[in-house]
Amino acid sequence: MKLLLKGGRVIDPAGQFDEVADVRIEDGKIAAVGKNLPADGAEAYDARGKVVAPGLIDMHVHLREPGQEAKEDFASGTEAAAAGGYTRVATMPNTRPVIDTAALVEGMKKRAADVAKVHVEIIGAVTKNQEGKELAELGDMIEAGAVAFSDDGHFDPVAKVLLSAYDYLRPFDKVIINHEEETSLVEDGVMNEGHRSAMLGMKGRPTIAEDIATVRDIMLAEYAGARVHIAHISSAGAVDIVRQAKKRGVRVTAEATPHNLTMTEDLVKLCDSSTKVNPPLRAQKDVDAVLEGLRDGTIDAIVTDHSPHAPEEKDREYGLAPSGFPGLETAVGVLLTDLVHTGKIDLPLLISKMTWEPAKAFGLAAGTLSVGANADVTVLDPNLEWTVVAEEFHTRGSHSPFAGRKLKGKAVLTVVDGNIVMQDGRVF
Amino acid sequence: MGKNTVSLRGKHILGLEDFTPEEIRLVLETAKEMKNIIHRDIKKVPALRGKSIVTLFYEPSTRTRTSFELAGKYLGADVVNITAGASSIVKGESLRDTLYTIEAMGVDAIVMRHKAEGAAEYASHVVTPVILNAGDGAHAHPSQGLLNLFTVEQHKGRLEGLKVAILGDVLHSRVARSDIHGMRKMGMEVHIAGPRTLLPRFLCEEPGIFIHDRIEEAIAGADVIEVLRIQLERMKGGLFPTTREYARIYGLNAKRLALAKEDALILHPGPMNKGWEISPAVAYGTQSAIQEEVQNGVAVRMALFTLVLTGGKQE
Numbered sequence: 001m002k003l004l005l006k007g008g009r010v011i012d013p014a015g016q017f018d019e020v021a022d023v024r025i026e027d028g029k030i031a032a033v034g035k036n037l038p039a040d041g042a043e044a045y046d047a048r049g050k051v052v053a054p055g056l057i058d059m060h061v062h063l064r065e066p067g068q069e070a071k072e073d074f075a076s077g078t079e080a081a082a083a084g085g086y087t088r089v090a091t092m093p094n095t096r097p098v099i100d101t102a103a104l105v106e107g108m109k110k111r112a113a114d115v116a117k118v119h120v121e122i123i124g125a126v127t128k129n130q131e132g133k134e135l136a137e138l139g140d141m142i143e144a145g146a147v148a149f150s151d152d153g154h155f156d157p158v159a160k161v162l163l164s165a166y167d168y169l170r171p172f173d174k175v176i177i178n179h180e181e182e183t184s185l186v187e188d189g190v191m192n193e194g195h196r197s198a199m200l201g202m203k204g205r206p207t208i209a210e211d212i213a214t215v216r217d218i219m220l221a222e223y224a225g226a227r228v229h230i231a232h233i234s235s236a237g238a239v240d241i242v243r244q245a246k247k248r249g250v251r252v253t254a255e256a257t258p259h260n261l262t263m264t265e266d267l268v269k270l271c272d273s274s275t276k277v278n279p280p281l282r283a284q285k286d287v288d289a290v291l292e293g294l295r296d297g298t299i300d301a302i303v304t305d306h307s308p309h310a311p312e313e314k315d316r317e318y319g320l321a322p323s324g325f326p327g328l329e330t331a332v333g334v335l336l337t338d339l340v341h342t343g344k345i346d347l348p349l350l351i352s353k354m355t356w357e358p359a360k361a362f363g364l365a366a367g368t369l370s371v372g373a374n375a376d377v378t379v380l381d382p383n384l385e386w387t388v389v390a391e392e393f394h395t396r397g398s399h400s401p402f403a404g405r406k407l408k409g410k411a412v413l414t415v416v417d418g419n420i421v422m423q424d425g426r427v428f
Numbered sequence: 429m430g431k432n433t434v435s436l437r438g439k440h441i442l443g444l445e446d447f448t449p450e451e452i453r454l455v456l457e458t459a460k461e462m463k464n465i466i467h468r469d470i471k472k473v474p475a476l477r478g479k480s481i482v483t484l485f486y487e488p489s490t491r492t493r494t495s496f497e498l499a500g501k502y503l504g505a506d507v508v509n510i511t512a513g514a515s516s517i518v519k520g521e522s523l524r525d526t527l528y529t530i531e532a533m534g535v536d537a538i539v540m541r542h543k544a545e546g547a548a549e550y551a552s553h554v555v556t557p558v559i560l561n562a563g564d565g566a567h568a569h570p571s572q573g574l575l576n577l578f579t580v581e582q583h584k585g586r587l588e589g590l591k592v593a594i595l596g597d598v599l600h601s602r603v604a605r606s607d608i609h610g611m612r613k614m615g616m617e618v619h620i621a622g623p624r625t626l627l628p629r630f631l632c633e634e635p636g637i638f639i640h641d642r643i644e645e646a647i648a649g650a651d652v653i654e655v656l657r658i659q660l661e662r663m664k665g666g667l668f669p670t671t672r673e674y675a676r677i678y679g680l681n682a683k684r685l686a687l688a689k690e691d692a693l694i695l696h697p698g699p700m701n702k703g704w705e706i707s708p709a710v711a712y713g714t715q716s717a718i719q720e721e722v723q724n725g726v727a728v729r730m731a732l733f734t735l736v737l738t739g740g741k742q743e
Contacts, residue, residue, distance in 0.1 A: 194633075195631075195633035197628070199631075201600075201602060202566070204628075269546075270546025270567070312522070315522075316522060316550070317544035320544050
């Protein structure tokens with residue numbers, strides 16, 4: 001299939017390219033980028049007034065397969081990804097069973113090849129069954145194609161085990177992704193610890209839990225000379241810890257979510273568990289600090305932490321509902337509306353954090369429109385106005401803190417390996 | 429003055445943060461009338477005849493559940509009790525489905541106690557009967573907050589300008605939170621003291637309350653002292669060393685009581701641990717209103733039922 005995306009604003013952060021141009025796609029590759037490219041038998045797509053970007057990458061999603069298909073599976077999750085403009089997602093291993101062996105990694109890659117609409121990267125567990133005790137077969141999983149390792153969604157490994165994992169992984173040059181909350185300080189906590197939790201009587205998850213976990217895991221990585229990736233950073237303290245570590249040359253990267261970049265604990269309502277997430281929605285000063293971290297390069301990537309739950313699981317008492325909500329179909333709209341249209345960040349920076357920089361952090365051959373690259377392309381209409389209707393999501397998760405919001409900006413075309421997988425909200 | 433324009437008819441009683449001072453005033457005035465009924469020989473008025481009330485308790489309770497039940501019965505309502513241990517809740521029925529079931533039977537009000545903060549508010553979004561929160565986790569216990577105000581006013585003749593000391597485990601106390609909202613709305617000065625481990629770290633950001641390191645400072649010159657229950661599981665959770673030390677440093681005894689105003693009133697939401705947070709001499713002393721609170725609780729709950737189900741006296 002040949003495709004010619006005509007007259008869009010082409011933003012390719014990898015090549016620092018930002019011009020109105022055409023993009024020509026042939027045989028699943030980017031064939032040319034330039035002005036007035038000839039049609040030459042290609043199907044033309046009018047991209048005037050739109051933004052043509054490398055396919056968006058989300059390195060932190062929970063596709064829930066195997067074992068929790070009531071929440072999501074590879075088909076529904078990657079339909080959501082395509083609808084949201086994502087061409088590549090990395091799925092976390094906190095499934096049933098936990099993805100902790102090469103056979104499971106292979107099985108999941110096979111499932112992805114069979115049913116997924118977009119590229120799926122498999123993140124393996126750091127420890128067997130994510131119990132934080134014994135190392136999983138990391139080397140075998142790398143050979144089977146695991147992209148990174150994480151015990152996300154479960155308790156962090158204890159310091160000794162994490163240090164072992166760092167040491168063991170050094171020759172393989174793979175990243176460990178850590179969910180940074182010191183377990184003993186967040187037990188039973190359901191929202192940010194602050195004035196609001198104090199007055200609601202809700203158990204808090206203090207920022208200090210994130211700060212000290214981030215310090216510990218970065219210092220261990222520094223000691224081991226290993227790479228570490230800080231998952232969904234949300235506290236002002238943790239942002240500064242990563243900033244200082246980068247300054248002294250630690251091999252650390254970090255990611256932030258749309259919700260921690262735009263929402264505060266003030267949105268927590270007792271009657272609606274949609275805002276319940278770990279780490280939780282924080283205070284305004286934390287949101288400001290995460291945004292500053294995004295601007296100054298402390299934070300490398302934006303991820304959704306797409307965490308769908310079955311509606312009946314989430315529809316219950318706040319404190320008893322599971323944490324997390326879907327994010328793939330709202331990220332672009334929320335980020336354009338709240339960060340770009342408000343002038344807080346510019347569009348090329350946003351695209352860089354959703355394409356080239358995460359690709360770089362995880363060593364992926366993706367996230368660029370350079371000639372010869374895989375033709376994973378996302379077209380955004382930055383001015384399209386729409387309203388978030390959770391019932392229309394492709395994901396099986398329905399409870400979204402963004403539900404009902406009027407947003408400006410949306411992905412309108414998703415191209416994976418040169419094939420259109422989504423156009424104007426329809427997933428093919 | 430014209431007719432009272434404040435009405436609580438149909439209002440879910442979820443927490444005192446949702447109340448205006450005028451609404452609190454209405455409850456207190458109505459409760460006065462209700463208290464007379466309790467003193468009658470035949471305690472039965474037909475105000476709520478034909479109304480049905482379900483108490484839905486997911487946590488054990490003696491005084492609160494009985495208090496709501498008698499309040500409904502004194503007013504002629506039919507009251508049915510559901511407790512978590514003896515219902516389909518133990519079979520795993522969701523709160524939503526339990527509420528649907530109760531609603532389908534045509535009840536007018538549901539009194540609910542639940543361990544999760546916000547459970548009552550959630551219920552108010554799920555079904556149409558009026559929800560009365562009888563305690564949701566550490567969030568709110570509005571009828572207890574109201575009966576505390578009622579008890580204080582009965583003794584002091586006013587609320588405005590009184591100094592109250594709340595002592596002990598505020599962190600886990602839904603009563604304390606309802607007190608803080610209700611008392612501040614009625615113009616009382618709220619002073620708080622207890623082990624720092626049992627005070628929410630960011631409570632200090634709440635305007636209009638005073639937090640003290642030593643309970644003596646909170647007690648000094650107080651018109652009202654509310655002592656909160658201390659639970660053994662907090663000790664096991666590492667929040668204070670021993671009940672012995674708690675009693676010695678944070679317990680209300682006669683010596684500390686002497687720091688308060690001479691006629692200071694003592695409240696405790698019960699059940700008490702005598703010898704821990706309060707000495708027996710103080711608990712049973714002349715300044716204690718602890719038993720009276722129980723009776724006032726029935727009156728306040730009668731007032732709440734009447735106001736939310738009928739709007740109260742039609743003038």
